[in-house]
Each structure stands twice: as C-alpha cells, then as structure tokens.
Amino acid sequence: MPSRRIPGSAKVVVPSQPGSAWQSVRVTDTGPAASRVLRPPERYHLGGSLRSLAMGAHDPCARFVDGTFWWATRTPAGPATLALRRSGADLVADGYGPGADWALDRADAVAGLRDDLTDFDRLAAGHPLVDRLARTHRGLRLPATGQVFPRLLRAILEQKVTGKEAFRAYAATVRRFGAPAPGPLTGLWTPPEPAVIASTPYWVFHPFGVEQRRAETLRRAAAEADRLERCADPVEATGRLTAIAGIGPWTAAEVVRIAFGDPDAVSVGDYHIPNMVAWALAGEVRGDDARMLALLEPFRGHRGRVCVLLEAGGHHAPRFGPRMPIRSFARF
Structure with a gap:
C-alpha cells in the first residue's frame, strides 16, 4: 500500500489534569508507513463509534485530535499507531511503526465496520424507545480491537472507584510502564508490556492510587495475558477472564465488548x-442486576448494544445521595 504524508502540522494544547503532568501534543509532518481506504456504511458516526476506545478526552493511548482518531497499541510485529479520519464518504486509515501492517489489517474492525447488526432492527422494534434510538443512532458501530490485555488493564483500574481515580491510575501506569507511540503525534503512548506489569511489585502501584487488591489482580491478569490473547471468541475469553481471582462479570464484559x-x-x-x-x-x-437482565432479555444477542444506545441517548436515571469520595493510597 502506498505511503501518504500528512500535509502541514497542528498543535493541540491539552488542559492540565489534577495530579498529572500534561504537555502539549503536536502532529508533525511524519508520513505513515502505509494507508488504507475504507468505505463506512451510510450515516456512520466516527466519533460515536470510537469513543469507547478512549478513557476520556486525554487517554494516553487513544484520542481525537482535529477530527482524527489516534490509537496506539502493541502488535505481534511491534508497536503501532493507527490514525482514522474521514475523507468525504471514505474513512482513511494510516498506520505507523513496526506494527503498521497489523494495525491496518484490523482497521475496519477497530472502526466498528465489522459490527453485525443482523436481526437487531426486529428486536429493537419491540420497544418504542429502543426502536427510536436504533434509528437515531444508526451510525454507531461497536469496535473490535482484537486485543484483550490493553482493555483489561483499564478495566481492572476502573473497578469500584470513581472515574477520576481510575483515570489517574490508568494514565500513571501507562506513562510509567509504556513507551512513546510511533508516528507524528507527540504525547501518545503504547500500552505497557504485560510481562513488565506481571513482574512489578504491587506496592509500586500505590503512588498511582491503586491499592493492593487491584494491583495484585492486575499482576495476575498480566501473567495470563498470552493465554487471554489467544481466546477465539467472547465466550472463551469470559471464561478465562473470570477464572482469574479479582475479575468478575463486570470486568469481563467491559473487556469482551x-x-x-x-x-x-x-x-x-x-x-x-x-x-x-x-x-x-x-x-x-x-x-438491580436481576431487573436489568430481565428488561434486556427481549434483546438477547444485542443486550450490550441496547445499553450503549441508552447511554448515547442520555437516558440516565435520576441521581440521589452524595458522590463516592476520592481516596488516596499514595502513602500506604
């Protein structure tokens, strides 16, 4: 596939986050190793489809910059960065780094273009709100990265804490154990190698706000990363994930989705x-969970998709009571 240079450069200043040292990021003129042109379905929504791949606007491994989605990962061929951007009716995928070819081969899956909506329209028609959301958000697609451990790292750090706590721990872990991603976007990082996480004592994670329980779960999961990456489907992956102490159905679902x-x-x-x-x-x-599963049962096969649509539509329940407090384990 021919290479393509990115014309010009753009600078984006990332706002500071509490407890984090943020720097500006810049897109330089460094051209991709290769490119691929994809044809998304009509009404495809790039931002909505890829939003779940990033932990907020300042995820160290994935983010939007000037309408382009940048995603850094580790591949069997080495680190890679995938950039996805609209060009008219097309979706252009640019790959950087030793793993560029691997990333480009999966570009359509990462963008959600392999998402299968077979039979969903019929199921959605059974509830007026779901039917309306399915039509309104027709351009939403579910991405499939093909990689378990990067999402598992984030999910474990999200267990039973506030979003702010989870983000601080995740960003600090990536910057401590990851590496700068290939490509022209400064400030983007590849996720850590599982072997590095597995060999790190649990107390090293305390300054990141991670207590011993989650740190030990993360280390156990990292030790099993090779087996997890070889899982053929969500059923096998869920079984292997939940066999690891400290990983339950919530974490497994967040990962396989x-x-x-x-x-x-x-x-x-x-x-x-x-x-x-x-x-x-x-x-x-x-x-509760039982009531949720009962209400979602008519949509079996697409129950997770219904939850995604409800969130996209802003249908959140009224909130009562105080927010969960933010804790610190840095001095433990």
Missing part, C-alpha cells in the same frame, strides 16, 4: 447501568 465487539456483553455489577436500564425501559427509578 471492546476486544471482540461483543454486542451482547452486559456489565453486570455496574453501579449505574441497572438504574439506567430500569429507568429507560420501565420508568423505574432504581433497578
């Missing part, structure tokens, strides 16, 4: 999702 693009993955055990589903589908202010 992204790694495999599983449209049926439901995050059982989530603090907010049961309430969102109960409120949106039944008008009930609060719901």
Whole structure:
C-alpha cells in the first residue's frame, strides 16, 4: 500500500489534569508507513463509534485530535499507531511503526465496520424507545480491537472507584510502564508490556492510587495475558477472564465488548447501568442486576448494544445521595 504524508502540522494544547503532568501534543509532518481506504456504511458516526476506545478526552493511548482518531497499541510485529479520519464518504486509515501492517489489517474492525447488526432492527422494534434510538443512532458501530490485555488493564483500574481515580491510575501506569507511540503525534503512548506489569511489585502501584487488591489482580491478569490473547471468541475469553481471582462479570464484559465487539456483553455489577436500564425501559427509578437482565432479555444477542444506545441517548436515571469520595493510597 502506498505511503501518504500528512500535509502541514497542528498543535493541540491539552488542559492540565489534577495530579498529572500534561504537555502539549503536536502532529508533525511524519508520513505513515502505509494507508488504507475504507468505505463506512451510510450515516456512520466516527466519533460515536470510537469513543469507547478512549478513557476520556486525554487517554494516553487513544484520542481525537482535529477530527482524527489516534490509537496506539502493541502488535505481534511491534508497536503501532493507527490514525482514522474521514475523507468525504471514505474513512482513511494510516498506520505507523513496526506494527503498521497489523494495525491496518484490523482497521475496519477497530472502526466498528465489522459490527453485525443482523436481526437487531426486529428486536429493537419491540420497544418504542429502543426502536427510536436504533434509528437515531444508526451510525454507531461497536469496535473490535482484537486485543484483550490493553482493555483489561483499564478495566481492572476502573473497578469500584470513581472515574477520576481510575483515570489517574490508568494514565500513571501507562506513562510509567509504556513507551512513546510511533508516528507524528507527540504525547501518545503504547500500552505497557504485560510481562513488565506481571513482574512489578504491587506496592509500586500505590503512588498511582491503586491499592493492593487491584494491583495484585492486575499482576495476575498480566501473567495470563498470552493465554487471554489467544481466546477465539467472547465466550472463551469470559471464561478465562473470570477464572482469574479479582475479575468478575463486570470486568469481563467491559473487556469482551471492546476486544471482540461483543454486542451482547452486559456489565453486570455496574453501579449505574441497572438504574439506567430500569429507568429507560420501565420508568423505574432504581433497578438491580436481576431487573436489568430481565428488561434486556427481549434483546438477547444485542443486550450490550441496547445499553450503549441508552447511554448515547442520555437516558440516565435520576441521581440521589452524595458522590463516592476520592481516596488516596499514595502513602500506604
């Protein structure tokens, strides 16, 4: 595939985050190793489809800069950066680094273009709100990265903490154990090597706000990363994930939804999702996991997709009570 140079350069100043040392990022003129042109479906929404791959606007491994989505990863051939951008009706994928070819081969899956909506319209028609959301957000597609451990790293650090705590821990871990990503975007990092995480004592994670329980879970998961990456489908991956101490159905669902693009993955055990589903589908202010699964049962095969649509539509349940406090383990 022919190389393509990116004309010009653009500088983006990233706002500072509490507890983090942020720097400006810059897109230089360094051209990609190779490019691929994809044809997305009509009404395809790039931002909405890829939003789940980044942990907020300042994810160290994935982010939007001037309309281009940058995603850094490790591949069997080495580190790679994939850049996805619209060009008229097309979607252009540019690859950088030793793993560029691997990343470009999966570019359509990462963009959600392999997402299969077979039979979803029929199921969605059974509920007026879901039917409306399915038509309104027709351009949303579920990405499938084909990689388990990078999403597992983030999911473990998100367990039972606030979003701010999780982000601080994730960003600090990536910057401590990862490496600058190939390509023209400064400030982008490749995820850590699992072997490095597995060999790191749990107390090293304390300054990042990670207590011993999550740190040990992360180390155990990293030791099993090779086996996890060889899983053929979401069912096998879920079984192997939940066999690791400290990983339950919530973490497994968060991982297989992204790694495999599983449209049926439901995050059982989530603090907010049961309430969102109960409120949106039944008008009930609060719901538990059992009620959530009962309401989602008519959409089996696409239950996770329904949750994604409800979130995209902003159908969150009313909130009561104080927010969860932010804790610090830095001095433990």
